[in-house]
Amino acid sequence: xxxxxxxxxxxxxxxxxxxxxxxxxxxxxxxxxxxxxxxxxxxxxxxxxxxxxxxxxxxxxxxxxxxxxxxxxxxxxxxxxxxxxxxxxxxxxxxxxxxxxxxxxxxxxxxxxxxxxxxxxxxxxxxxxxxxxxxxxxxxxxxxxxxxxxxxxxxxxxxxxxxxxxxxxxxxxxxxxxxxxxxxxxxxxxxxxxxxxxxxxxxxxxxxxxxxxxxxxxxxxxxxxxxxxxxxxxxxxxxxxxxxxxxxxxxxxxxxxxxxxxxxxxxxxxxxxxxxxxxxxxxxxxxxxxxxxxxxxxxxxxxxxxxxxxxxxxxxxxxxxxxxxxxxxxxxxxxxxxxxxxxxxxxxxxxxxxxxxxxxxxxxxxxxxxxxxxxxxxxxxxxxxxxxxxxxxxxxxxxxxxxxxxxxxxxxxxxxxxxxxxxxxxxxxxxxxxxxxxxxxxxxxxxxxxxxxxxxxxxxxxxxxxxxxxxxxxxxxxxxxxxxxxxxxxxxxxxxxxxxxxxxxxxxxxxxxxxxxxxxxxxxxxxxxxxxxxxxxxxxxxxxxxxxxxxxxxxxxxxxxxxxxxxxxxxxxxxxxxxxxxxxxxxxxxxxxxxxxxxxxxxxxx
Numbered sequence: 208x209x210x211x212x213x214x215x216x217x218x219x220x221x222x223x224x225x226x227x228x229x230x231x232x233x234x235x236x237x238x239x240x241x242x243x244x245x246x247x248x249x250x251x252x253x254x255x256x257x258x259x260x261x262x263x264x265x266x267x268x269x270x271x272x273x274x275x276x277x278x279x280x281x282x283x284x285x286x287x288x289x290x291x292x293x294x295x296x297x298x299x300x301x302x303x304x305x306x307x308x309x310x311x312x313x314x315x316x317x318x319x320x321x322x323x324x325x326x327x328x329x330x331x332x333x334x335x336x337x338x339x340x341x342x343x344x345x346x347x348x349x350x351x352x353x354x355x356x357x358x359x360x361x362x363x364x365x366x367x368x369x370x371x372x373x374x375x376x377x378x379x380x381x382x383x384x385x386x387x388x389x390x391x392x393x394x395x396x397x398x399x400x401x402x403x404x405x406x407x408x409x410x411x412x413x414x415x416x417x418x419x420x421x422x423x424x425x426x427x428x429x430x431x432x433x434x435x436x437x438x439x440x441x442x443x444x445x446x447x448x449x450x451x452x453x454x455x456x457x458x459x460x461x462x463x464x465x466x467x468x469x470x471x472x473x474x475x476x477x478x479x480x481x482x483x484x485x486x487x488x489x490x491x492x493x494x495x496x497x498x499x500x501x502x503x504x505x506x507x508x509x510x511x512x513x514x515x516x517x518x519x520x521x522x523x524x525x526x527x528x529x530x531x532x533x534x535x536x537x538x539x540x541x542x543x544x545x546x547x548x549x550x551x552x553x554x555x556x557x558x559x560x561x562x563x564x565x566x567x568x569x570x571x572x573x574x575x576x577x578x579x580x581x582x583x584x585x586x587x588x589x590x591x592x593x594x595x596x597x598x599x600x601x602x603x604x605x606x607x608x609x610x611x612x613x614x615x616x617x618x619x620x621x622x623x624x625x626x627x628x629x630x631x632x633x634x635x636x637x638x639x640x641x642x643x644x645x646x647x648x649x650x651x652x653x654x655x656x657x658x659x660x661x662x663x664x665x666x667x668x669x670x671x672x673x674x675x676x677x678x679x680x681x682x683x684x685x686x687x688x689x690x691x692x693x694x695x696x697x698x699x700x701x702x703x704x705x706x707x708x709x710x711x712x713x714x715x716x717x718x719x720x721x722x723x724x725x726x727x728x729x730x731x732x733x734x735x736x737x738x739x740x741x742x743x744x745x746x747x748x749x750x751x752x753x754x755x756x757x758x759x760x761x762x763x764x765x766x767x768x769x770x771x772x773x774x775x776x777x778x779x780x781x782x783x784x785x786x787x788x789x790x791x792x793x794x795x796x797x798x799x800x801x802x803x804x805x806x807x808x809x810x811x812x813x
Contacts, residue, residue: 244489246293247471249464250284252276252491254342255302258310259531260559260589261513264740268525278310278589279511279738280495282715285317287498289324295471296327298464298488299346304338307590308415308611309700311342313714315422318345327470331463332357337419340453344426351445353457359448360441362416364408368394377628381655383664385671386618389695391594391805395622407696414699415611427452464488505735507552507728509719510545510582512739514538514556517805518563518571518595523740533560535567541739542574546581551737552726553583555718556603562594562805565619565670572677575602583725587718588612588709593697595804597708598674601681604725607718608700608709615703617678618695619671619802621663626651670802682707 256275263269288294297318304311318328322345330346332339336358343349351357373380373395384392390404400408420438424431429452437451448454458466462476468487469476516523516531523537545554556575562568578584579602586592586600588608593616600606608614630637630652637652648659655663672686675693679686684707692698692706703709711717720730728734 244293245486247295248293248487248489249467249471250288250294250297250491250494251464251488252281252297252299253302254304254306254314254339255300257305260310260515260557261738261740263523263525263531264742265525268531271525271527272531275305276492278306278313278715279513281314281491282317283498284491284495285321286716288494289321289326294326294489294494296329296467297321297346298467299328299330299343300460301330301332301335301339301343303335304342306338308338308341309588309590309609309714311338312609312611314342315345316714316716318342322347327467329463329467329470331458331460333460334358337362341419341422344422348455349453350456350458350463351448351454352459354445356443356445357448357453358441358443359438359453360443361438362412362419364412366394366400366404366408368398370394370396370398373624377626377632379625379628379654381623381625381660381663382620383622383660383667384618384620384695385668386620386693386695389616389618389620391618391695391803392620392622403694403696407698410702411613411697411699414701418610423453429453504733506732507723507726508550508735508737509722509726510548510551510554510737510739511715511719512541512545512554512556513559514571514596514599515559515589518560518567518599520564520567520570533563533571535564535570537740538571539574542571542578545739546578548737551582552728552734553585553722554578555585555587555715555722556600557587557589557715557718558592558596558600559589560593560596560599561591561613562596562598562616563803565595565598565674565802565804568595568598568804569673569677571599572602575599579604583722585718585722585725587715588614588700594618594695598677598804601678603681605710605721606708607711607713607721608703609714610699610701610712612700612703613697614700615692615698615708616695616805617674617689617693619667619674619804620695621667621802623649623655623663624651625654627653667802670804674804678708 253275257273258276258278258281259272259274260278262274262277263272285297288297299318306314322328328346328348330343330349331352332343332349333352333355334357335343340357340359370380380395382392382395387403390401390407393401393404420431420435423429423434434451437447442448442451442453445454445457449457461481465476465479465484468484469479471487472479514533516533517526517529518533518535521534521536523534524532526532545551575584583605584603586603586606588596588600588606589612590609591613592600592608593614597614597617639647639652641647645659648662649655675686675689678684678693679689682689688707692708698706698708700709700712704712711721719734723730723732723734
């Protein structure tokens with residue numbers, strides 16, 4: 208009897224371990240979520256946190272990035288919900304924006320199409336800024352937390368310069384840049400903006416400001432001159448937002464949620480209790496997880512390839528300091544896989560990249576050019592597709608950009624670090640043997656000679672001329688015409704379209720319409736979308752999960768868990784600085800002496 212009991216206990220223990228293990232591992236295998244809600248329902252969208260074009264397929268990298276939403280899923284959910292009889296409206300929470308102006312444009316556009324289908328959007332915010340408010344303008348009604356506020360005081364751009372930092376530690380950056388506006392080099396050799404850089408940045412800043420004011424006046428019906436005067440002194444308090452007509456009232460989020468559900472049910476909000484409300488609410492992530500990749504009766508298949516991050520050689524990954532990286536080898540493999548898929552009618556490459564290593568950019572350009580031999584290729588530009596990001600776009604048949612996209616920056620720079628002063632301070636001496644006179648070029652133990660500096664400049668200039676040639680061929684322009692709008696200058700998508708660098712203004716949906724036309728389909732024909740990069744297999748995720756646990760649970764680090772508000776603010780500030788300094792990051796990763804086709808930094812226009 209004792210033996211039987213022991214066997215039963217052992218069996219129960221094994222079952223318990225298996226059940227616990229299944230529950231532990233299930234989230235990482237991404238089983239399809241069951242969408243369970245009562246219709247008519249309200250789609251809940253929480254826009255607090257990072258929104259990316261597409262999360263990395265690798266579990267470990269995705270956890271480090273810690274995105275709240277993918278634009279791909281948000282677009283798909285809003286598009287399908289607009290035609291889903293079970294969904295009556297949207298309840299949207301606006302928080303601190305984790306996205307840029309191009310994504311904000313597309314979110315507003317998607318919300319507008321949802322409302323055009325005869326449905327409603329209620330928005331709530333406790334605290335946000337102009338960028339978050341810009342998205343909230345896509346709602347029918349906007350409510351503010353009592354005694355809270357929205358920061359509205361105009362826009363600024365703060366540019367970092369590191370010349371004095373290097374001087375203090377005894378390192379001399381030796382920089383060569385081609386392009387009057389290629390200000391990535393300026394951060395290493397100046398302490399403030401050059402006049403060309405100031406001119407280009409001012410144009411982008413004024414463009415965002417103008418579009419913001421126009422949108423507020425149009426959507427809220429406020430008096431323009433009164434609103435501009437208020438911006439001059441800053442609008443912070445809820446009473447001022449109410450007085451100007453910028454919000455529709457002060458309510459707590461639970462009350463806004465209840466009102467949204469009451470409207471969906473066509474009942475009095477006072478007659479609802481919390482249990483009724485929650486049964487008629489579905490989170491957008493759960494809703495999107497249950498959607499098929501294409502509508503019924505699809506007439507074709509289009510691949511959507513996401514190209515996200517700073518461009519570098521090797522494989523794609525995630526840099527804990529500088530963020531997502533786009534590896535040339537990964538992109539080439541993925542584009543070859545796309546080219547070999549005989550079922551595709553067209554390809555849309557969605558680029559969100561400040562550029563990076565020039566050689567890697569050339570490699571990806573070649574893969575895009577090769578892909579065009581098989582199917583039409585359309586580029587859709589996200590928040591930023593500049594420098595190396597524009598380089599790879601030049602190989603496409605057509606380019607579509609948001610008016611707010613940061614693009615262009617057709618220029619190249621290179622940097623060599625002279626650390627001889629640091630070695631002197633540390634008491635480190637060097638002695639050199641060489642077989643040829645040029646064998647110690649480049650080196651960090653002495654400054655460049657005049658002859659070496661000229662050689663270095665010629666190398667950078669050669670890369671710039673190659674860049675011009677790729678753009679000229681892709682855009683059907685002369686190299687002289689490209690040079691006149693290049694010189695490293697960053698343009699908004701709207702300005703780039705005026706200068707022939709972009710074919711059309713719009714978002715991903717517009718790029719898909721162009722891809723349909725290029726494939727001989729109707730612009731609004733239903734299509735199946737094949738999304739790249741592909742998700743990992745369960746076995747791949749298991750390997751990464753085990754590796755993650757060995758490192759001590761980096762999940763909490765990526766999500767920012769267990770941090771005090773002060774710690775979180777400090778990390779966010781450091782993250783903004785690190786991720787913004789795109790050119791600096793590429794120079795550190797790729798090593799000195801490489802030709803770099805990157806934006807100087809990614810401006811945060813807030």
